[in-house]
Structure formats: structure tokens, C-alpha cells
Amino acid sequence: MKILTFPLSSILTHVFLLSLLLPFSASTSPGNSLSRGSSLSAEDESPALVSSDGSFSCCFHNVGSNAYTFSIWFSKSNENTTVWTANRDSPVNGHGSRIIFRKDGSVVLTNHDDAVVWSTNTSSTEAQRMKLLDSGNLVVVDGDDNDVFVSSRTRYNSSKYGVLDEKGQFLASDRLAFNASDWGPGISRRLTLDYDGNLRLYSLNESTGSWSITWAALQRMLRAHGLRGQNGILAYTPLPQCSCPPGYKMANTSDWNKGCKPKIEINCDNPHPFKFLELRNIDF
Structure with missing residues (x-):
């Protein structure tokens, strides 16, 4: 029987390297909370926060050319469907923008020029952590786990709940x-x-x-009139398809909501022969 032996210094070296690697790997895995004094960058590629059951993710979400929002989305959806956005109407730059949990208790979204785009308005509170819950809510809590900010309480243009x-x-x-x-x-x-x-x-x-x-x-959406503008025809087959009646064309070739207009210019001083056509199964 052959017994393999290794120098003690070699074993200690491998153990030391392993002890360095393990904490590093753990720190790169997304958690469900962010502590006071921490920050997230728009340049991070992986989700910064993931709910403990894995249903929701929260981080910077690309919505255009170098345009990002801080959003929550369904992790298991093919489309990464967004459920909440902090800066819906004010996307930030993909370089230099950050979410910062300030030491005064507020969580702010800053653009590349450090301008504050959005805030939880929780300064001068006992806020300690920001957490992404299994319900999809992003909350800021104090040391006793009491809510001081809840994302779902954000209202847009409405006084109803x-x-x-x-x-x-x-x-x-x-x-x-x-x-x-x-x-x-x-x-x-x-x-x-x-x-x-x-x-x-x-x-x-x-x-x-x-x-x-x-x-x-x-x-039955066909019961709703005017979805595609004046004289437009909307059919579900089952996906919605738009068209114009015979003798008509799109009023705006890039926007069906503008409806349809006659292909010829109608002028009472220069009359053209007109006729009526029957359009079956169409409700105007």
C-alpha cells in the first residue's frame, strides 16, 4: 500500500486559499436585503436583490439605449415582467448611477451626475435595511422590522386603492x-x-x-369602439389586427391610433363619383 504525504506548508496554503475564496463567492450571490450605508450600481450585471423564494428580482433594468430604471420584476417570467419602478418617468444613465442607502436612513437613486432622481423620504428615521419580500414588495424597515417605506404604497395619478x-x-x-x-x-x-x-x-x-x-x-374588445381611430377596423384573429376600409389608407403610417383617411382628396368644388360598399360583420 502506498501512502501519499504532503508537506504541512502545502496543506496550510490550500486551506488558506480556500478560506479566501469561500467568503468571496458568498458575497457575490444576491440576497434579499441591503443594509444602511450600502449602495448598488447600475453597472452591476446580476440582480442586486432577490426575494427569498426566488419569485422577484430587484435591480437596475434596461429600458432603452443607456437608459435604466430601478425596478422589481418577476424572476420566473420569460419577459422579466416589471411590477414596480422607482423612476418610471425619469430613466437614469447606465454609467455612474446608483441606489444609495444613506446613513441618515433614506434610500436615494442618483444619476451619473449625483442628482437625486428618486427617494424613499425616510431620512431622520431608524431605517436599517431595505428588503425585497416574497410578495414583491420592496420595504425599508427599522431595527424592529417595522416598515418605514413600502413600494406598493406608491400611487400614480389616483386617490383610490x-x-x-x-x-x-x-x-x-x-x-x-x-x-x-x-x-x-x-x-x-x-x-x-x-x-x-x-x-x-x-x-x-x-x-x-x-x-x-x-x-x-x-x-370582447370588439364591443369597444374607436380603438384604432376614425374609420379604422380592428379584428381579433385572435391577435389584434388593424386595417382600413376599401378606398382608405392609414392617416399616419406609424400610428394606427390616428385611424384611416380617404385615398383621394374630398373636395366639394371638384366632385368625384362615390359609391357605398357593404362591409360585413363590422360594427361602427
């Missing part, structure tokens, strides 16, 4: 209420006002990363 609970039931302060068709716990959902003006509730299939509609304010 609405709550979507974990089972898919929505209840608003104006008594509007509805349930998701897949009502029950354990499903990630989002309520979205879509580009066509319809309010829809989506449920996430975490195994595929895709969303499905489980409630909609208007079940």
Missing part, C-alpha cells in the same frame, strides 16, 4: 371586486392596463415562464 390578494381576488376602495378564473393560492399574478385600454389579470405558469389571461374587464 386596490388590493389583489394571494388567491387572485381583487378588491378596490370603490367596491370593484372580481376573482381570477384560476382562483387559489400559490400563483403569481399581475393586473395590467394594456395598450388597447383593457384591464386584464394575468397568471404566471412558472414551468414555462408564460402568462395567461384569467380575467378581463372587457371580454
